[in-house]
Amino acid sequence: MAELEKIGRIIKRVLPEAPHETFLALDASTGQNALVQAKEFSKITPVTGIVLTKIDGTARGGVVLAIREELNIPVKLIGFGEKIDDIGEFNSENFMKGLLEGLI
Numbered sequence: 001m002a003e004l005e006k007i008g009r010i011i012k013r014v015l016p017e018a019p020h021e022t023f024l025a026l027d028a029s030t031g032q033n034a035l036v037q038a039k040e041f042s043k044i045t046p047v048t049g050i051v052l053t054k055i056d057g058t059a060r061g062g063v064v065l066a067i068r069e070e071l072n073i074p075v076k077l078i079g080f081g082e083k084i085d086d087i088g089e090f091n092s093e094n095f096m097k098g099l100l101e102g103l104i
Contacts, residue, residue: 004044023076025051026063034063038071049076052090055098062099 011018024047026034041047052064052075064075075090 001040001044004041008045019045021048021076022046023049023051024073025053026067027053028055028063030063032063032066035066035070038067038073042071042073047071047073049074051075051077051079051087053079055080064095 008019022045024038024041026037030037038047038050050064050067050073055078067073068075075092075095077087078090078095079087
């Protein structure tokens with residue numbers, strides 16, 4: 001975490017108004033540990049968005065609901081594969097459909 005703080009200081013030295021956005025990349029398969037990670041990162045630097053990766057795996061990424069509720073950090077991007085084009089803007093409606101798929 002000290003390295004993250006140092007990066008922030010260096011960026012602010014060059015661009016005093018920076019950072020404009022700070023995204024935290026979270027693996028969808030991490031589960032509830034992702035909430036702990038988000039809390040710890042938020043203590044060091046203001047996180048403005050989540051990039052949820054590996055959503056194409058068996059994990060559904062439901063932890064983002066807890067992160068949004070507890071820390072008020074929105075999901076901005078979602079990764080659904082390994083290719084460079086396998087990333088896109090997060091769509092909450094599609095995400096909820098996928099999260100609930102098979103439960104109803």
